[in-house]
Amino acid sequence: MTAAGIRHEEMRSRNRALVIGAVRRSGQPSRTEIARLTGLSHSTISAIAADLIEEGVMQEAAPQGAAAPVRRGRPQVAIGLNPAAASAMCLYLSFNNMSAVLVDYCGRVIASKTRKLQTLSIGRDELVAATIEIAGELAAQHGAFMRVVLAVQGITNAEGTELLWSPIVSHAHVPFGPLLEEAFGVPATVQNDCNMIAVALRWHNPKLYRDNFVAILLSRGIGMGLVLDGKLFTGTRSSGGEFGHMVHRPGGALCRCGNRGCIEAYAGSYAIWRRAHGRDAAEKPVDDIEAEEMHQLAELARRQEGPARQAFREAGEALGFGLGNLFTLIDPAPVAIIGQGTAAFDILEPQIRRALAQTAGGQHAGTISFETQPIARPFIQHGSAMTALTALDKDLCTRLQSERMEKEQVA
Amino acid sequence: MTAAGIRHEEMRSRNRALVIGAVRRSGQPSRTEIARLTGLSHSTISAIAADLIEEGVMQEAAPQGAAAPVRRGRPQVAIGLNPAAASAMCLYLSFNNMSAVLVDYCGRVIASKTRKLQTLSIGRDELVAATIEIAGELAAQHGAFMRVVLAVQGITNAEGTELLWSPIVSHAHVPFGPLLEEAFGVPATVQNDCNMIAVALRWHNPKLYRDNFVAILLSRGIGMGLVLDGKLFTGTRSSGGEFGHMVHRPGGALCRCGNRGCIEAYAGSYAIWRRAHGRDAAEKPVDDIEAEEMHQLAELARRQEGPARQAFREAGEALGFGLGNLFTLIDPAPVAIIGQGTAAFDILEPQIRRALAQTAGGQHAGTISFETQPIARPFIQHGSAMTALTALDKDLCTRLQSERMEKEQVA
DNA sequence: AGCTTTTTTTCGAGACCCGAAAAAAAGAAT
DNA sequence: ATTCTTTTTTTCGGGTCTCGAAAAAAAGCT
Numbered sequence: 023m024t025a026a027g028i029r030h031e032e033m034r035s036r037n038r039a040l041v042i043g044a045v046r047r048s049g050q051p052s053r054t055e056i057a058r059l060t061g062l063s064h065s066t067i068s069a070i071a072a073d074l075i076e077e078g079v080m081q082e083a084a085p086q087g088a089a090a091p092v093r094r095g096r097p098q099v100a101i102g103l104n105p106a107a108a109s110a111m112c113l114y115l116s117f118n119n120m121s122a123v124l125v126d127y128c129g130r131v132i133a134s135k136t137r138k139l140q141t142l143s144i145g146r147d148e149l150v151a152a153t154i155e156i157a158g159e160l161a162a163q164h165g166a167f168m169r170v171v172l173a174v175q176g177i178t179n180a181e182g183t184e185l186l187w188s189p190i191v192s193h194a195h196v197p198f199g200p201l202l203e204e205a206f207g208v209p210a211t212v213q214n215d216c217n218m219i220a221v222a223l224r225w226h227n228p229k230l231y232r233d234n235f236v237a238i239l240l241s242r243g244i245g246m247g248l249v250l251d252g253k254l255f256t257g258t259r260s261s262g263g264e265f266g267h268m269v270h271r272p273g274g275a276l277c278r279c280g281n282r283g284c285i286e287a288y289a290g291s292y293a294i295w296r297r298a299h300g301r302d303a304a305e306k307p308v309d310d311i312e313a314e315e316m317h318q319l320a321e322l323a324r325r326q327e328g329p330a331r332q333a334f335r336e337a338g339e340a341l342g343f344g345l346g347n348l349f350t351l352i353d354p355a356p357v358a359i360i361g362q363g364t365a366a367f368d369i370l371e372p373q374i375r376r377a378l379a380q381t382a383g384g385q386h387a388g389t390i391s392f393e394t395q396p397i398a399r400p401f402i403q404h405g406s407a408m409t410a411l412t413a414l415d416k417d418l419c420t421r422l423q424s425e426r427m428e429k430e431q432v433a
Numbered sequence: 434m435t436a437a438g439i440r441h442e443e444m445r446s447r448n449r450a451l452v453i454g455a456v457r458r459s460g461q462p463s464r465t466e467i468a469r470l471t472g473l474s475h476s477t478i479s480a481i482a483a484d485l486i487e488e489g490v491m492q493e494a495a496p497q498g499a500a501a502p503v504r505r506g507r508p509q510v511a512i513g514l515n516p517a518a519a520s521a522m523c524l525y526l527s528f529n530n531m532s533a534v535l536v537d538y539c540g541r542v543i544a545s546k547t548r549k550l551q552t553l554s555i556g557r558d559e560l561v562a563a564t565i566e567i568a569g570e571l572a573a574q575h576g577a578f579m580r581v582v583l584a585v586q587g588i589t590n591a592e593g594t595e596l597l598w599s600p601i602v603s604h605a606h607v608p609f610g611p612l613l614e615e616a617f618g619v620p621a622t623v624q625n626d627c628n629m630i631a632v633a634l635r636w637h638n639p640k641l642y643r644d645n646f647v648a649i650l651l652s653r654g655i656g657m658g659l660v661l662d663g664k665l666f667t668g669t670r671s672s673g674g675e676f677g678h679m680v681h682r683p684g685g686a687l688c689r690c691g692n693r694g695c696i697e698a699y700a701g702s703y704a705i706w707r708r709a710h711g712r713d714a715a716e717k718p719v720d721d722i723e724a725e726e727m728h729q730l731a732e733l734a735r736r737q738e739g740p741a742r743q744a745f746r747e748a749g750e751a752l753g754f755g756l757g758n759l760f761t762l763i764d765p766a767p768v769a770i771i772g773q774g775t776a777a778f779d780i781l782e783p784q785i786r787r788a789l790a791q792t793a794g795g796q797h798a799g800t801i802s803f804e805t806q807p808i809a810r811p812f813i814q815h816g817s818a819m820t821a822l823t824a825l826d827k828d829l830c831t832r833l834q835s836e837r838m839e840k841e842q843v844a
Numbered sequence: 845a846g847c848t849t850t851t852t853t854t855c856g857a858g859a860c861c862c863g864a865a866a867a868a869a870a871g872a873a874t
Numbered sequence: 875a876t877t878c879t880t881t882t883t884t885t886c887g888g889g890t891c892t893c894g895a896a897a898a899a900a901a902g903c904t
Contacts, residue, residue, distance in 0.1 A: 028444050069892090097850085483884090503871085507883070
């Protein structure tokens with residue numbers, strides 16, 4: 023019930039954040055441009071920009087001959103983020119694979135590294151050790167970092183300190199956050215991979231994916247990242263939005279999670295494979311399916327009627343009813359479909375739309391846009407980077423500001 | 434992408450709002466108490482309180498002998514909202530009924546009025562005319578009002594200007610907002626009844642219903658009001674959260690909305706009645722069922738196995754899977770069940786919990802709290818009143834502040 | 845070289861918050 | 875009855891921030 027009043031420092035702090043945000047979004051704006059974007063006066067922008075430049079967060083960019091239109095008047099001075107202001111480590115734990123990407127403050131990749139590891143069989147401590155090791159190696163070779171984000175296929179807690187559960191790791195409640203913070207002495211969070219995809223889409227195509235949209239990851243499982251009102255939607259306790267485990271058919275097909283009838287138990291690749299091969303819907307999901315095999319099933323489904331086509335039909339239906347239920351709660355929004363599963367999207371889409379049209383939320387099924395992206399990894403990495411960097415923006419905003427105030431007190 | 438910078442006026446404006454909010458929530462706090470609640474300094478509170486008292490928004494309350502503990506020191510001066518500062522008209526359109534309640538700025542009822550009307554058969558213009566008439570009559574007798582909220586069982590647009598669709602009205606897209614604004618010259622919004630219930634619960638029991646909870650209305654249809662992160666959840670375009678029309682069984686029982694398998698088509702009173710009487714699930718829902726008849730069905734279900742018991746079993750199951758799916762998206766939260774349907778909640782609850790336990794979102798089904806309230810109307814009216822009054826708080830905050838500034842300019 | 849145009853900085857004014865001190869308003873102690 | 879103690883509220887001075895207007899800077903145009 024206690025709400026915080028706004029003090030003076032906070033006003034400056036927020037306006038600083040606003041300026042950094044404007045620069046991050048628009049690349050290399052001039053001070054005038056920033057004033058327009060933020061609605062603050064030129065004098066204020068001038069003052070804040072001077073501070074931030076002195077602090078090394080931003081810098082005046084070299085005038086780019088091409089971009090500057092030849093006009094009268096004093097030329098605008100482009101301002102960009104200082105790539106050396108900070109850097110972030112983006113880790114991504116996927117099935118049997120760990121990757122690390124080091125990015126500078128502008129989001130450009132400095133270096134990256136990948137390593138195989140048996141995610142399902144590896145011990146808890148070895149998993150943590152391997153994570154710390156790969157980040158440590160990259161840092162030793164290419165310089166330290168000020169923040170870590172670990173993206174994982176799985177559920178985290180809402181605070182991003184713990185991996186609560188993951189289909190690709192046989193351990194629950196792994197407190198990656200504190201462990202990484204201890205190892206590197208910098209803030210660290212664990213994030214759901216689909217949430218990172220959603221963040222990335224927002225930077226990637228802000229025109230389409232702006233305030234409200236859905237990102238669905240189709241692979242072995244079904245994941246979702248949801249942006250509502252311009253904010254990443256999370257559960258009250260967990261990373262939330264476990265779309266794939268909404269129940270499509272009560273008592274239906276067996277899901278990896280142990281429950282029955284989940285959307286994933288119809289639309290996950292293992293579920294399509296199981297159905298296409300005429301296996302029992304209650305059969306335990308097989309562990310790993312080659313992408314090539316899924317391609318062949320899709321090809322078969324395209325060619326002729328039969329169990330393969332029926333499998334994809336049921337997958338599309340499950341996704342369609344699921345989206346319809348989601349839209350019943352939040353109203354329709356643009357949908358991005360990402361991942362391997364998009365290879366068969368031509369078969370899925372008609373079924374999705376047909377199912378959507380049978381739900382209250384999908385009344386206008388025709389107007390809903392679907393866009394597909396087969397490769398998820400770059401989105402996950404970009405999303406992790408932007409998550410880390412926007413957090414760094416705030417860190418720099420407040421930390422450097424308080425340093426500045428102390429310095430002035432001495433003087 | 435354009436975010437507003439914080440200027441000085443806004444800082445004051447927000448802090449004023451914070452003070453009003455603190456007073457509204459805690460009844461009659463002293464200035465010291467307000468400082469504690471808002472985190473602002475005593476000097477600031479003193480200044481803001483002086484302003485607001487001079488403007489007539491708040492007033493120093495008469496010292497209440499009972500409440501004041503005898504202590505040393507200068508006694509605290511209780512500050513309360515000035516009941517005469519504003520007033521609001523709360524309308525509620527339910528099946529065959531329209532009610533109007535006039536409340537003062539403290540939320541106390543000044544007067545109320547009820548009228549029968551045939552909501553399903555009445556013409557569009559007559560409906561609007563009847564709405565304006567009842568509000569006008571009450572105002573003529575008991576004084577004008579500064580804001581209107583019309584609560585309706587149905588879907589509104591996100592802005593609250595239009596009733597998009599309602600099961601109790603045979604007209605779609607009724608722009609109540611502009612029409613009422615034109616008639617009375619004050620701001621008017623249309624709100625979903627369940628959302629109003631959720632707002633009311635938050636004021637009613639802030640301990641349990643604080644940042645995250647679900648309010649489910651069980652009557653002819655199934656409605657939901659959802660609070661996430663302390664904010665009323667709405668769709669991106671509509672009032673949203675149409676829980677009752679999430680699909681429970683694809684292709685299943687016929688729903689009032691025309692689709693098949695909706696939760697409502699199993700758990701709405703008409704659905705229970707239909708199932709208990711052995712009617713076909715595809716049969717068109719009957720229009721109206723007496724409460725007494727539902728009581729008898731529940732009694733029958735309690736007594737013996739048979740279609741009545743099966744009907745309630747399936748209703749509970751539909752609600753349980755629906756809640757499970759919701760929790761899969763947002764994580765578990767306290768649930769309040771409101772309305773006539775709670776009369777049979779003793780039969781429904783075990784089924785709800787059983788179904789919940791079969792979903793990913795309901796893993797900890799045992800820990801989820803259910804609370805029932807049979808009568809919805811007082812909650813809807815209280816929620817409407819608080820919605821209108823908190824909107825008025827903001828109106829007064831900004832309007833009076835700008836008047837004050839103009840006056841000072843003249844002087 | 846001077847004029848025009850546009851961007852950026854500087855400067856003074858105004859608004860607001862805060863901490864400290866003062867004032868106010870009690871009860872308790874002498 | 876007067877003085878002391880305690881607590882609340884107001885007042886005052888200082889500091890920070892934003893803003894508008896004016897000045898300065900840095901071009902192109904004539």
